[in-house]
Amino acid sequence: MFAAENGLRGDPRLEAISDAISVVPNFPKPGIMFQDITTLVSNHKAFKHTVDIFVDRYKDMGISIVAGVEARGFIFAPPIALAIGAKFVPLRKPGKLPGEVISEAYELEYGNDCLEMHKCAVEKGERALVIDDLVATGGTLSAAIRLLERGGAEVVECACVIGVPEIKERRMLDGKPLYVLVEPRQ
Numbered sequence: 001m002f003a004a005e006n007g008l009r010g011d012p013r014l015e016a017i018s019d020a021i022s023v024v025p026n027f028p029k030p031g032i033m034f035q036d037i038t039t040l041v042s043n044h045k046a047f048k049h050t051v052d053i054f055v056d057r058y059k060d061m062g063i064s065i066v067a068g069v070e071a072r073g074f075i076f077a078p079p080i081a082l083a084i085g086a087k088f089v090p091l092r093k094p095g096k097l098p099g100e101v102i103s104e105a106y107e108l109e110y111g112n113d114c115l116e117m118h119k120c121a122v123e124k125g126e127r128a129l130v131i132d133d134l135v136a137t138g139g140t141l142s143a144a145i146r147l148l149e150r151g152g153a154e155v156v157e158c159a160c161v162i163g164v165p166e167i168k169e170r171r172m173l174d175g176k177p178l179y180v181l182v183e184p185r186q
Contacts, residue, residue, distance in 0.1 A: 001171050002163065003053060003181045013049035018182040020046035021162065035162050035184050037133050041075055050076065053181060054159055055083040058129055063156055065089050065128040069115070069144055070096070072133035076161065080131060089122065091115045091130075091144050102150060106143035115143050122151035130155060134162040135180065138173045145174050 008014055020040040027034040041047045058066075058080065067089045068077025074090060081088040094103065094114045101116040122128070130144045141158045148155050155176050163180030171178060 001177065001179055002183070003179065006179070008053070011053075013053060014182055016046045017050050017053075017161070018185060021182070021185050023185045033184065033186065035134055037072060037075070037161065040161070050161055050181065051079045051083065054080050054131070057159075057179065058157075059084045061129075061156055062127050063129045064126045065122060065148070065153060067091050067117075067128055067130045067144060067148055069130065069132040069140055073131045076133065077131040080129075086129075089117060089128075089148075091117050091147060102147065104143045104147040104150070106139050108137075108139055113140070113143075115140070115147055117147055117151065119151075122148060122153045124152035126153045128153040128155045130158040132158075132160050134164075134184075135160040135167055135173075135178065136164045138167065138170070138178075141178070142174050145176055 020043040022036040022039040024034040024036050063086050066077045066081035066086045068074045070092045078088045094116055097116055097118055100119040102119050103114050103116045105114045128148045135141055145155045157177045157179055158173055159179040161181050162184055165183055
């Protein structure tokens with residue numbers, strides 16, 4: 001579900017967030033319109049609006065884990081976790097975490113990838129929120145859901161700053177609600 005469909009239609013913060021995102025044509029390959037959030041996070045007002053909207057949504061949902069998907073999910077997840085009194089759990093690419101990990105492989109449009117988390121990062125019954133910057137096909141978020149659930153968490157929702165219009169009709173991802181702030185800029 002997009003934020004504008006959930007009580008935030010006309011909220012000037014959404015326009016400020018969208019306007020703060022830069023578009024880089026043909027990156028990382030021809031035909032891709034890369035949504036660059038570095039300009040969003042360097043704009044302190046737009047970055048604060050982003051975090052505030054997520055915090056307002058999740059502060060009373062009893063969430064104990066905010067899981068950030070590497071790498072750009074790491075930017076948004078920690079301030080949200082701090083604000084709602086939850087712990088931050090990084091979901092990393094293979095080989096980035098020391099110690100014992102559990103892994104979840106997934107397919108991408110152009111190949112395969114994998115997410116890992118510390119084996120002891122999640123306790124049975126903890127309520128988790130998954131954060132990433134962008135959702136297109138949902139493959140990465142689906143892997144994050146499976147990984148957290150294998151660890152014993154109950155995934156409450158997935159949230160992204162940007163969501164492609166095609167995801168709008170889905171509203172759910174592997175049976176979990178999906179919350180998105182803005183559509184990609186052109």
